[in-house]
Amino acid sequence: MDLGLKDKTAIVAASTKGLGKATAIALALEGANVVINGRHKQNLNDTVDEIKSKTGKTPLAIQGDVTQAEDIDRLFDEVVKHFGTVHILVSNAGGPPAGSFSDFNDEQWLNAVELNLMSTVRLIRKATPIMQKQKWGRIVNITSLTVKQPADNLLLSNSVRAAIIGFAKTISRDLAPHNVLINNIAPYYVATKRIDYLMEETAAKRGITKEAALKNIIKEIPMGRLGTPEEFGDFVTFLCSEKNSYVTGATIQFDGGAYRGML
Numbered sequence: 001m002d003l004g005l006k007d008k009t010a011i012v013a014a015s016t017k018g019l020g021k022a023t024a025i026a027l028a029l030e031g032a033n034v035v036i037n038g039r040h041k042q043n044l045n046d047t048v049d050e051i052k053s054k055t056g057k058t059p060l061a062i063q064g065d066v067t068q069a070e071d072i073d074r075l076f077d078e079v080v081k082h083f084g085t086v087h088i089l090v091s092n093a094g095g096p097p098a099g100s101f102s103d104f105n106d107e108q109w110l111n112a113v114e115l116n117l118m119s120t121v122r123l124i125r126k127a128t129p130i131m132q133k134q135k136w137g138r139i140v141n142i143t144s145l146t147v148k149q150p151a152d153n154l155l156l157s158n159s160v161r162a163a164i165i166g167f168a169k170t171i172s173r174d175l176a177p178h179n180v181l182i183n184n185i186a187p188y189y190v191a192t193k194r195i196d197y198l199m200e201e202t203a204a205k206r207g208i209t210k211e212a213a214l215k216n217i218i219k220e221i222p223m224g225r226l227g228t229p230e231e232f233g234d235f236v237t238f239l240c241s242e243k244n245s246y247v248t249g250a251t252i253q254f255d256g257g258a259y260r261g262m263l
Contacts, residue, residue, distance in 0.1 A: 004242030006031035010088035011079060013066050013123060016043040018192040019142055019232055020092045021050075026233030027240065028055035032088065035060045035079050066093050066119035067111075076126040085134060088240045089127040091120045092142040095194060096156035098201040104156065112156040117163045124182075128175060137180035138240040141168055145188040145255050153205055165251050172249030181248035183239050188255035189217050190227040223256030 005027065012024040016038035028034045028051050036051070036059045038044050044061040052058045062078050064071030079086055096112035097104075120141055131137025143161045145151075150158040165184055172182045189195055195214070202213040218225065235254055238244055253259045 001243065003030050003237065005088075005237070005240070007033060008087040009033045009035065009079065009083040009085055010090065010240065011035045011037065011075065011086055011123075011127070012090040012092065013037050013119070014092045014094060015090075016040070016047045018194060019187065019190060019229060020090070021047055022229030022233035023090050023092075023142075023236045024059060024233075025051055025054055026230070026237040027088070027090075028057040028059060030237055030241070031057070033057075033060070033083055035062060035075075035083075037062050037064055037066070037075060039063065039065045066123065067114045069122055072119070072122045072126060076130075080130070086127055086130050087134075087137060089123060089137075089139045090142065090236060090240065091123045091139065093119045095144070095154075096160065098153050098198060100153060100155055109156070112160045113163075116157075116160045117167070120164050121167065124171070128171075128180060131180045132175070132178040135179050137175070137178070138244070139168075139175075139180070139182040140236050140239050141182070141184045142236070143184050143186050143251070145186045145253055145259060147184070147186050147251060148253060148261055149259055153201060169249050169251075176248050181239075181244065183244075183247060183249070184251040185232075185236055185239065186251055186253045186255070187227065187232060188221065188253065188258045190229060190232055190254070192229060195226070221256040221258045225256065227254060227256055 010027045010032045012020050014020045015024040015036040024034050024036050048061050062075050064075050093115050141164055146158045147162045147165050168182050199210045199213045203210045
């Protein structure tokens with residue numbers, strides 16, 4: 001199936017590792033002009049080499065921190081200067097620290113808001129005028145299954161990522177007449193390095209081993225395994241493609257059936 005992504009310009013935020021990198025690779029495999037972003041120059045260079053090796057496409061790498069408004073402004077300025085436009089935005093950022101209510105002060109709450117909510121708001125604020133003008137755009141926000149089913153010991157993620165859903169759903173109605181579609185993908189546990197951190201935190205909290213913590217998670221997944229980064233990247237790529245021409249304002253879980261709700 002031709003997804004219609006050849007030569008489309010796609011920005012993938014926080015894309016030097018994990019789900020962001022998997023998405024950048026999947027988009028490049030479909031022929032998109034991929035722009036990767038991250039804070040550390042060496043990680044960017046390594047990711048450029050990896051994407052080029054796997055896809056034959058050389059991504060444009062722009063260093064920056066999505067929590068900094070000026071870095072987001074510079075990201076879009078450089079992309080438009082290089083490619084002339086932006087067709088696709090994948091909004092992404094690392095997850096906030098694990099912990100419960102008594103663990104966090106005001107500064108840590110505000111840091112989580114900057115990391116997840118405000119980075120998304122600022123990225124979309126820069127992308128949408130370009131997309132509306134050309135009457136075509138796709139935006140996917142990488143969130144977490146916690147927006148539908150809060151997870152123990154992930155208070156900041158449960159709270160702040162949920163705000164992204166309300167924001168995206170609200171603006172989806174304004175963007176739809178311009179053929180700009182915005183959706184959220186809500187992954188459960190995918191086999192990335194963040195899993196190691198979360199399992200260590202869970203294990204310490206419950207007094208069990210990291211391996212036991214992971215087994216407990218897998219028991220909750222009807223598919224009986226974690227999702228892979230490659231599967232995740234393919235799913236996001238479909239949502240970003242011309243083949244997705246009617247789905248907008250949706251929050252779709254990527255969870256192997258773990259979510260128990262009906263909506």
